[in-house]
Amino acid sequence: METIETKIENGIGWIILNRPDKLNAINLKMLEELEEVTKNFEENNDVKVIIFTGNGKAFSAGADISQFKELNSISAWNFAKKGRKVMDYIESISKPTIAMINGYALGGGLELALACDFRIAAEEASLGLPEINLGIYPGFGGTQRLVRAIGKAKAMELMMTGDRISAKEAERIGLVNKVTPLSSLKEETIKFAGKLMEKSPIALAILKSVILYGNDSPLLDGLNMESLGWGVVFSTEDEKEGVNAFLEKRKAVFKGK
Numbered sequence: 696m697e698t699i700e701t702k703i704e705n706g707i708g709w710i711i712l713n714r715p716d717k718l719n720a721i722n723l724k725m726l727e728e729l730e731e732v733t734k735n736f737e738e739n740n741d742v743k744v745i746i747f748t749g750n751g752k753a754f755s756a757g758a759d760i761s762q763f764k765e766l767n768s769i770s771a772w773n774f775a776k777k778g779r780k781v782m783d784y785i786e787s788i789s790k791p792t793i794a795m796i797n798g799y800a801l802g803g804g805l806e807l808a809l810a811c812d813f814r815i816a817a818e819e820a821s822l823g824l825p826e827i828n829l830g831i832y833p834g835f836g837g838t839q840r841l842v843r844a845i846g847k848a849k850a851m852e853l854m855m856t857g858d859r860i861s862a863k864e865a866e867r868i869g870l871v872n873k874v875t876p877l878s879s880l881k882e883e884t885i886k887f888a889g890k891l892m893e894k895s896p897i898a899l900a901i902l903k904s905v906i907l908y909g910n911d912s913p914l915l916d917g918l919n920m921e922s923l924g925w926g927v928v929f930s931t932e933d934e935k936e937g938v939n940a941f942l943e944k945r946k947a948v949f950k951g952k
């Protein structure tokens with residue numbers, strides 16, 4: 696891979712943006728590689744949780760602005776559609792995803808983090824959607840996902856002022872799940888991933904899809920999906936194991952079956 700480093704360690708698939716000299720700015724190549732590696736990790740049984748992060752001082756400072764000079768309305772639309780498709784795909788995958796935000800998460804970088812299930816940030820990180828300062832606006836799903844994540848008023852403020860906020864403020868408004876010093880970011884993120892890996896991957900996958908479906912649907916549709924999925928988990932060995940373990944007063948060991 697040209698723009699991304701990957702590794703699999705103890706059930707975690709690491710996707711590490713690797714253009715540190717450009718603050719991991721997201722170009723077309725990186726979008727293509729993100730899609731490819733996420734797909735590989737989704738299909739790889741050794742990967743239970745996927746963590747996205749960046750090399751150097753940024754998670755990502757957003758889409759690669761140096762490419763913008765060549766864009767016209769049609770190619771800009773296509774670039775936005777490509778970015779959006781990749782973020783949609785990342786959001787939709789059945790395994791839990793975590794954005795480990797080690798520094799700047801701006802523009803498309805924050806939009807990538809928003810497509811993940813969880814965001815854990817270093818105290819030193821700075822987050823925002825500053826596209827408005829370029830005379831444009833977020834194009835990788837941020838206009839929709841940020842509103843859903845933190846509500847309309849705060850989301851409009853962030854997108855329309857382009858202000859950057861600290862990790863602590865991001866935690867206060869519910870944009871990130873957890874903040875930790877940079878020195879313990881990796882350890883804390885792995886600990887969080889470990890909690891997820893103890894659960895039934897099938898129950899997690901169905902739960903995730905019910906939550907995502909419900910987030911974009913009328914309440915009744917979401918509730919119907921919840922009951923249907925609830926029935927499906929009762930066809931798994933993991934459900935039997937979970938219930939038996941409780942009744943036998945022992946810790947459940949889930950096999951993903």
Ligand SMILES: CC(C)(COP(=O)(O)OP(=O)(O)OC[C@H]1O[C@@H](n2cnc3c(N)ncnc32)[C@H](O)[C@@H]1OP(=O)(O)O)[C@@H](O)C(=O)NCCC(=O)NCCSC(=O)CCO
Binds near residue numbers: 720761804806
């Ligand atoms: C993130 C900032 C505030 C960091 O500032 P600083 O520490 O001073 O570092 P710089 O010297 O600015 O950056 C180092 C190096 O990286 C290049 N770079 C940074 N961001 C980008 C980017 N988004 N695209 C392309 N290149 C980038 C920068 O040009 C430097 O390269 P040199 O070759 O050394 O000159 C600051 O960098 C900043 O504000 N960045 C832009 C943030 C932004 O506006 N993001 C939104 C992009 S549009 C988008 O994401 C559309 C999708 O919705």
